[in-house]
Amino acid sequence: MGSVETLEFQAETRQLLRLVIHSIYSNKDIFLRELISNASDALDKLRLESLIDSGLAGIDTADLCILLEVDDEARTLTVRDNGIGMTRDDLVELIGTIAKSGTAGLLEKIKESKDAATAESLIGQFGVGFYSAFMVADRVTVRTRRVGTEDGTQWESDGEGTYELQAVDGLPVGTSVTLHLKPADSEDGLADYLSPAKIRQIVKQYSDFIRWPIRMASERTDSAGAGSEGTDAQSADPQDAAAGGVDTLNSMKALWARPRSEVTQEEYDEFYQQISHDWLAPAATVHMRAEGTFEYEALLFIPSQAPFDLFSRESRRSGVQLYVKRVFIMDDCEALMPDYLRFVKGVVDAHDLSLNVSRELLQHDRQIHGVRRRLVKKVLGALKDMQSKDAERYAKVWDQFGRALKEGLLEDTDNTEALLELVSVASTHDPEKTTTLRQYVERMKDGQDTVYYLTGETRAMVENSPHMEAFTAKGYEVLILTDPVDEVWVDRVPAFDGRPLQSIAKGQVDLDGSDAADEEADAEKARREEEFAALLSWLTTTLSGQVKEVRLSSRLTTSAACIVGDAHDVTPTLEKMYRAMGQELPPVRRILELNPAHPLVTALRTAHDAGADDPALAETAELVYGGALLAEGGDLADPARFTRLLTERLTRAL
Numbered sequence: 001m002g003s004v005e006t007l008e009f010q011a012e013t014r015q016l017l018r019l020v021i022h023s024i025y026s027n028k029d030i031f032l033r034e035l036i037s038n039a040s041d042a043l044d045k046l047r048l049e050s051l052i053d054s055g056l057a058g059i060d061t062a063d064l065c066i067l068l069e070v071d072d073e074a075r076t077l078t079v080r081d082n083g084i085g086m087t088r089d090d091l092v093e094l095i096g097t098i099a100k101s102g103t104a105g106l107l108e109k110i111k112e113s114k115d116a117a118t119a120e121s122l123i124g125q126f127g128v129g130f131y132s133a134f135m136v137a138d139r140v141t142v143r144t145r146r147v148g149t150e151d152g153t154q155w156e157s158d159g160e161g162t163y164e165l166q167a168v169d170g171l172p173v174g175t176s177v178t179l180h181l182k183p184a185d186s187e188d189g190l191a192d193y194l195s196p197a198k199i200r201q202i203v204k205q206y207s208d209f210i211r212w213p214i215r216m217a218s219e220r221t222d223s224a225g226a227g228s229e230g231t232d233a234q235s236a237d238p239q240d241a242a243a244g245g246v247d248t249l250n251s252m253k254a255l256w257a258r259p260r261s262e263v264t265q266e267e268y269d270e271f272y273q274q275i276s277h278d279w280l281a282p283a284a285t286v287h288m289r290a291e292g293t294f295e296y297e298a299l300l301f302i303p304s305q306a307p308f309d310l311f312s313r314e315s316r317r318s319g320v321q322l323y324v325k326r327v328f329i330m331d332d333c334e335a336l337m338p339d340y341l342r343f344v345k346g347v348v349d350a351h352d353l354s355l356n357v358s359r360e361l362l363q364h365d366r367q368i369h370g371v372r373r374r375l376v377k378k379v380l381g382a383l384k385d386m387q388s389k390d391a392e393r394y395a396k397v398w399d400q401f402g403r404a405l406k407e408g409l410l411e412d413t414d415n416t417e418a419l420l421e422l423v424s425v426a427s428t429h430d431p432e433k434t435t436t437l438r439q440y441v442e443r444m445k446d447g448q449d450t451v452y453y454l455t456g457e458t459r460a461m462v463e464n465s466p467h468m469e470a471f472t473a474k475g476y477e478v479l480i481l482t483d484p485v486d487e488v489w490v491d492r493v494p495a496f497d498g499r500p501l502q503s504i505a506k507g508q509v510d511l512d513g514s515d516a517a518d519e520e521a522d523a524e525k526a527r528r529e530e531e532f533a534a535l536l537s538w539l540t541t542t543l544s545g546q547v548k549e550v551r552l553s554s555r556l557t558t559s560a561a562c563i564v565g566d567a568h569d570v571t572p573t574l575e576k577m578y579r580a581m582g583q584e585l586p587p588v589r590r591i592l593e594l595n596p597a598h599p600l601v602t603a604l605r606t607a608h609d610a611g612a613d614d615p616a617l618a619e620t621a622e623l624v625y626g627g628a629l630l631a632e633g634g635d636l637a638d639p640a641r642f643t644r645l646l647t648e649r650l651t652r653a654l
């Protein structure tokens with residue numbers, strides 16, 4: 001053995017370890033699932049290397065397996081694999097540090113969480129992986145040798161601040177993780193992890209579908225003695241009988257390859273939990289088999305809860321694994337799922353691909369494009385299905401993944417219609433419940449052919465916006481869009497089911513229609529236009545620095561004025577977003593609309609008729625414009641000046 005080197009855990013790792021050791025996590029059993037899953041990944045990697053890398057072609061992969069060893073006297077449980085192994089540097093990099101982005105923020109949230117359940121669900125999202133060993137062990141020893149190297153390394157730690165590294169000779173290729181178990185403590189959820197019965201139960205529950213045999217020395221002492229659960233009928237390893245008392249604990253069935261009718265929902269859920277490390281059941285399952293020229297099976301899941309880093313730029317990863325004829329090829333296969341569906345987890349097993357296939361090749365493969373198109377349709381179909389059959393569940397899923405799906409409206413024009421059917425938004429129809437566009441259309445008034453919406457920062461701001469007045473007065477429903485991404489997709493999507501989408505803060509609105517019965521109204525309108533023409537043209541000139549036009553409004557009932565955009569103008573929220581992102585935009589000059597029935601507006605006209613050169617009149621114009629800007633949540637260019645003008649007016653009026 002070489003000399004001992006002591007290293008410190010990275011600060012974030014230390015924090016995570018402290019949380020894992022000293023808190024809360026009630027389901028301690030999952031440590032074994034995590035270690036077995038790491039071992040299984042290591043076996044996958046070795047097999048793949050042996051198949052594609054001639055340098056390792058001689059490696060014997062005939063008996064890749066995971067071995068669980070119990071030592072009652074030493075009170076240790078060891079998870080051993082003969083997989084790819086790690087070098088010393090791998091150990092430092094992979095076990096000593098956490099590379100996930102957003103870790104610091106999440107740790108902060110966990111620390112601040114008020115109750116154990118919240119903290120637990122946050123940790124659950126995080127996936128504690130290897131560190132979960134410290135939930136059940138007060139010391140962990142890893143011994144490992146990377147395939148193709150001669151040097152073995154031992155890593156040891158009590159999970160506190162540091163770990164020790166030491167070179168070790170004569171290790172076999174692969175990794176063993178030895179847990180020096182804490183005493184069993186049922187109050188703390190610590191079972192007796194030396195008990196073969198307990199180990200079998202955990203493996204069956206969490207790791208049954210692992211594709212490699214998970215073996216344990218049989219505890220059969222005589223033909224019918226204690227531990228006869230060792231005769232588990234599920235045992236699938238033919239070597240069992242001959243191996244002199246070694247049992248295979250898992251069934252190793254590739255779930256996706258079995259016919260749907262033979263798989264229970266429970267099996268699907270467990271499989272999902274294994275591949276995702278989630279502890280909740282998935283919200284939906286898609287299992288399909290494609291036959292014909294390009295055969296594949298796919299088993300996909302829509303989770304119930306979004307991962308904490310769903311919107312983190314750095315950790316955008318697809319959740320789909322690619323297999324070729326049962327051989328694991330890669331995680332995060334982005335060629336199989338578009339970015340906006342990155343939350344979908346699962347497995348695609350393609351029969352006719354080369355094991356050597358690279359990400360590059362996949363990105364350009366025509367057949368893979370076809371698979372992806374089909375999978376997207378299936379996933380969107382599953383969501384639609386959930387929406388119609390289980391609205392409550394769908395609402396939760398939309399709450400978690402709606403924002404990601406809305407990204408699809410920008411990225412995936414092939415599926416615009418399907419995505420629009422899924423959109424759920426707030427509306428003036430119901431203060432609590434959201435609506436779909438389909439439901440909106442079904443409620444549209446006779447003669448209404450447009451879907452009206454208004455974007456803004458909050459529901460209250462949108463509801464109280466002056467633009468809403470005529471719509472409220474006339475009983476038209478308006479969609480309330482407050483998610484920043486809404487600003488973007490509504491611009492890209494011209495219509496839903498043939499009905500144009502229109503912002504009530506843009507362009508002209510004509511809620512009165514133009515039927516013959518309204519001829520009178522039209523005449524009235526023309527008369528007003530005439531009456532106000534001089535005022536409007538004077539205002540347009542006076543406010544030309546701020547607006548491009550001043551006109552009469554048909555959308556106001558109680559406010560004096562509001563600001564609207566032209567049909568293709570950038571909205572103020574979007575303008576703010578662009579500027580916040582550092583993008584230069586030419587100043588957007590919008591349109592000031594006046595309510596001709598409002599006393600302020602009529603008084604303004606009278607004053608203007610009496611003499612347009614009174615400087616006080618220009619100040620009034622400025623105040624009217626500023627007030628309209630504030631009402632829609634906009635920012636004044638010169639708030640101090642606005643306040644001064646207003647104060648002067650108030651003082652004079654008192």
Ligand SMILES: Nc1ncnc2c1ncn2[C@@H]1O[C@H](COP(=O)(O)OP(=O)(O)OP(=O)(O)O)[C@@H](O)[C@H]1O
Pocket residue numbers: 034038039042081083084085086094095126127128129130131175277
């Ligand atoms: N038995 C093992 N053999 C080889 N490498 C391993 C083994 N266990 C862990 N590793 C390496 O250490 C890394 C970190 O493991 P850890 O369990 O903390 O996270 P993970 O498996 O990457 O993530 P997660 O558990 O969330 O899926 C692994 O990605 C792997 O590269």
